[in-house]
Amino acid sequence: MRILLVDDDELLTQQLADFLGSQHYAVDVAADGEAGWDYALAADYDLIVLDVNLPKLDGIRLCQRLRQARYGKPVLLLTAQGDTADKVLGLDAGADDYLVKPCTLNELSARIRALLRRPGNLADPILRSGDLCIDPSTCEVTYQHQQLSLSPKEYGLLELFLRHPQRIFSSTSILEHLWSFDDAPGEDTVRTHIKRLRRKLKAVGADTMVDTVYGMGYRLRPPATSSPDLQKAARQDEAREAAIALWEKFKSPTLQRIASLEQAVAALESGALPEALRQVALADAHKLSGSLGMFGFLEGSRLSHAIEQELATASPTTVSQLQGLVTALRQAIEKPPQPSTEQPSSASQPSQPAAVILTSSAPSPAEGQAPIKVLAIDDDDTILATLQTMLSCWGIEVLTLDDPLQVWTRLAQEAPDLLILDVDMPELNGIDLCQQVRDHDTWNGLPILFLTAHRKPETILKLYNSGADDYVAKPFTEPEIITRIFNRVERHRLLQTWRKPPPVG
Template sequence: MKILLVEDDDVLIAVLTKSLTEHHYIVDVVKDGEMGWSYGSAFEYDLIVLDIVLPKLDGISLCQRFRSEGYTTPILLLTSQNASTAKVSGLDAGADDYVVKPFDVPELIARIRALLRRSNASSFPLLVWGDLLLNPSTCEVSYNNQPLTLTNKEYELLELLLRDSQHLLSADEILDRLWSSDEFPSEATVRSHIRRLRHKLVAAGAPSDFIATVHGRGYYLKAPDVVIPKQDAVMPQQIATSPSNLPKLNSYKNQQEQYLEFLNELWITTKPKSLEQLQILFQAIEKLASGSLDPQFQLLAYQTAHKLAGTLGTMGLAIAMQLARQLENLLKSQQLLKKAQLEILEALVVDLEKSIQNTDLLQSSPMGAISSISSASSSIFELDQTQVAPKVMIVDDDVDCLRSLPKLLKPWGFKVTTLDDPQEFWTVLQAVLPDVLVLDINMPQLNGFELCQALRSNLDWQRLPVLFLSVMTDANTQNLAFGVGADDYLCKPVVGIDLANRINNRLQRVRAYQYK
């Protein structure tokens, strides 16, 4: 899917482009509102993400312009303004959602998925075509339960064919949907990707014409001989790795370290740029002291503080971001600053400069829970390698949790299915047929207690082991969980080995009951 990002913060552009590309989105980037209008009106996008404070044309005005011209593309606003009036202005202008900086990138990705899902009401959490399964949430693909290793472009091509399975896609349409506007591939590039994708599908057991060609017109997915109904299909979301006596639990930590390394490399170029931007704020101090500060320069200073707040927040520099945010609030007044405010302005700018200059290396995120695993080897269990890997389904609206838990459980050979939309619960439950269910409590539309009660009153599912995983640690909530039928209760944050052992204990009890 193709996204237009309208943002003038280079750091945020780098972080978002990297994250969105990793999730197989095609991203076009422009840095001012006028270019945002030029691209958004000239090319077809599935989503537009735009900042509110932009050069030439602000985000609110750009959003209004799109809506007044009849464009219905979903729009997600980004801003550091957390006031309810700013949110109301954005939504009234026609935006579909609103995210305040600094934000967690996983949360933003989840908002994007939700908007794309909403704009395509027929979308299904798991895309299935005969024996082919593509999971958009984890970007995993399998054919006849065999995992397929695809390049980014091969994955995007397959997803496009699945989502438009009733449509003959021409080479021009594929080029327009899967390549950004600054790339100029030829139709031969499309043929090459189709050929490689076919080869990988055939190697996994698909027929050679699984992706069919109508010469001179385009490509489509050939209907399978027998279409398995979605509610009866067995659709594991994650292909399990072979279990090991010593689980390789460093993968999640390595990913965190790689992301931290990426931010540190980015900071090498961002730090001098941020210090250079501060010179505008020092000039504002000089102008205010001499009585020559005019509205245009105060606006420039406000925009500089706004950009610094976004940059520093993205880099995870909380103290520096708060200082920049205070400067932004001080400078955004409709009235010119008075000399009485000079001391406050100068103190904030000096403190911000010190904070940026003293930051040479970003510190890693707390990994104590993960590092403690190495000392817990005595409690590691080993799955019977002759058995089918147990299927675990996790339902939680915390997308960050949904991304980390499968990685923490992967070394024990579980097949993990994650779901962030409880309204799709019964559909995915029937499709996956899990051996164990992990539920959060507080979720939109349907909470975990309601889902657990419904399971216990359903003859087909009343014996399914249910574990609650929640941030709520009070005894009353835990008692309520057991009262509605929970088998176990764990509190977040959870160590992978603890969750794996609890799951294994429930499975052993189920097996013991079955063999009585």
């Protein structure tokens, strides 16, 4: 599905574009109303998300112009103006829905899904074709209750076919629906993704789902039988078992970090907290706020973040409050992990317990392409071990490094496809390291993804200003980080292909 986002708030559009990209949407961004009009005429969008207060042409007038031109696709108004009169004005202009900022990304995603499914079966949000099912709210695909592990573009192809089961899509039309203007490849890439999708469907017995209509394109073959509902309870049980297994592996170092927090509180109660002990406790609280949520301890992640803030200015007068937070933290992790099978709701503020859900099969790399190699740099061994466990299930080779000063040696030795950085690291912080990579003659084009527990807008802005391509907040989910890695590596490899000089002769 392809979405046009029209908003002049650069930081907001970056956040929304990243989030929608993680939900398998192709996103184009226009910064003013006139540019939005041009984009809407130039491509076949499935939905437009439109701010009201825009330069050159405001959102109300743009919506009116689109409807006067018989533009029939859904339009969602997104604005800070929440008065009833403003809502009536927007709906009268032709908008299909109206969402007031600030809003959660979960709500935005739900509104988008609702608008996209209106032409179809309103009673059932699950897309079905025989025994093949897609749940757009979780981006999960099953065939006869077998879960398929698809890359973002493979998922997008399948969703496109299921939303329009009678339509034949040419390669050009598929490019228009699934790629934004900035990263649109050639038609050969479409054929490659079709082959990969068919191969994975064949592996579960659905090898005749996608038809080639010679001279025209591709379509979904009509189903011969129908399937029962998705077994969501089974998926939740599988996720819970995976989270508990990971927790048992990393429980001991987590308890050691909590013990260091308790030691800092005891020192503060005695009247003196040495600065060295404070810094150790601050580092442990920061790491806990990033890692606990991955095991399903969302409350533990929140408490750790609060402890980190208290420790920064802790004094004997605030020791009782800090003691209460640390006690609540230990009580929180005594409960079993509570994983969530939902997709991540926000890159900056996760709102659901985000336990890792491991898959049983990895997506095959595109024909002729090498497997993906990632270099992850973080001083938290829990995060590094989790990344190795998680990404290896997708055929991604993960190289880990806990000392950022060794990065140049490892880059020269391994030549990775993507670099994962943390912000807070000893000796050299991730933002400075990112800037150094961008200034390097050899590695300045390497995709860089940040994993960080920082959520302040000014910190996120520093990440992008230093040259980061993307960022994911800790705790993170498997679908979120896998999607980001595949998107960035795929785009980088396509750019490298386009920049290669043509063969001589």
